[in-house]
Amino acid sequence: MIQKLVAPSILSADFIRLGDDIAMLNRSQADYIHCDVMDGVFVPNISFGLPVISQVAAIAAKPLDVHLMIVNPDQYIEAFQAAGAAILTVHYEACTHLHRTIERIKAAGMKASVCLNPHTPVHLLEDIIEDLDMVLIMSVNPGFGGQRFIENAYQKVKKLKELILSKNADCLIEVDGGVNFETGKELYEAGADVLVSGSFIFQSEDPVATINHFKAL
Ligand SMILES: O=C(CO)[C@H](O)[C@H](O)COP(=O)(O)O
Numbered sequence: 001m002i003q004k005l006v007a008p009s010i011l012s013a014d015f016i017r018l019g020d021d022i023a024m025l026n027r028s029q030a031d032y033i034h035c036d037v038m039d040g041v042f043v044p045n046i047s048f049g050l051p052v053i054s055q056v057a058a059i060a061a062k063p064l065d066v067h068l069m070i071v072n073p074d075q076y077i078e079a080f081q082a083a084g085a086a087i088l089t090v091h092y093e094a095c096t097h098l099h100r101t102i103e104r105i106k107a108a109g110m111k112a113s114v115c116l117n118p119h120t121p122v123h124l125l126e127d128i129i130e131d132l133d134m135v136l137i138m139s140v141n142p143g144f145g146g147q148r149f150i151e152n153a154y155q156k157v158k159k160l161k162e163l164i165l166s167k168n169a170d171c172l173i174e175v176d177g178g179v180n181f182e183t184g185k186e187l188y189e190a191g192a193d194v195l196v197s198g199s200f201i202f203q204s205e206d207p208v209a210t211i212n213h214f215k216a217l
Contacts, residue, residue: 004188006214007032007065007174008207009198010056011047012145018052021202022059028211032065032087034176034196039070042094043143050076050083057084065194067115067176069142070094074101081108089113089136089174092120102131113174117142118150122159130169134194135160139187140177146199149178154190161191185217 008030013021025033035053040046057064063086070076073090080088088110095101098114105112113134114125118141125135137160139153157173164171175187176196184195195214204210 003193004215005031005194007034007194007196008201009034009196011036012198012202026061028208029215030062030211033060033062035064035066037068042071043069045143054083077104078108081110085110087111087113089115091115093117122156129167132171134172134174136174138177139175149183157190157192
């Protein structure tokens with residue numbers, strides 16, 4: 001069943017008025033608030049970290065969907081739970097012992113999710129898919145908002161959907177990067193459950209209407 005969930009990325013929010021933007025997301029039909037944590041090592045950009053996440057959590061009426069673009073994510077699992085993350089995504093490429101990392105995220109009380117960079121094939125998740133609550137397919141190279149959508153994401157979503165169905169796994173598919181109404185519609189049709197969108201939502205004239213329209217694609 002297609003769920004058509006939407007997770008606006010606050011990477012494109014107005015950080016001077018972040019509280020107003022969170023209030024706007026609370027009023028909208030957004031399902032999650034997507035928080036991109038970047039360390040300047042795993043990706044060539046630095047965004048925000050634990051203090052911002054905990055302040056956002058204090059006023060957010062939606063679950064925080066935290067995407068860690070950092071090396072050594074294991075070091076911070078419990079800290080992100082304490083800060084208010086409901087879903088924690090780690091990168092496949094950043095985890096040496098992925099199974100252990102996933103178990104620790106769940107033991108800390110969060111939903112566990114793994115992200116694949118554009119070059120990382122879906123089949124690498126074959127032996128762990130049943131343990132995952134969500135897989136995040138990157139449709140841009142991570143690090144920056146406002147980049148152009150990489151078309152191979154459609155095929156990856158379809159392959160991932162097949163893998164999930166073949167294992168009867170209870171796992172959502174999320175896609176992040178260059179998502180607008182056009183790419184979003186095609187992604188939902190390919191099998192995506194959750195769309196992350198940053199610049200398209202926050203640069204639109206009416207972000208609440210834009211978010212709500214995703215649900216009607
Ligand atoms: O993870 C990210 C970048 O690494 C962002 O969430 C993503 O790129 C969304 O931004 P946009 O919708 O503007 O492409």
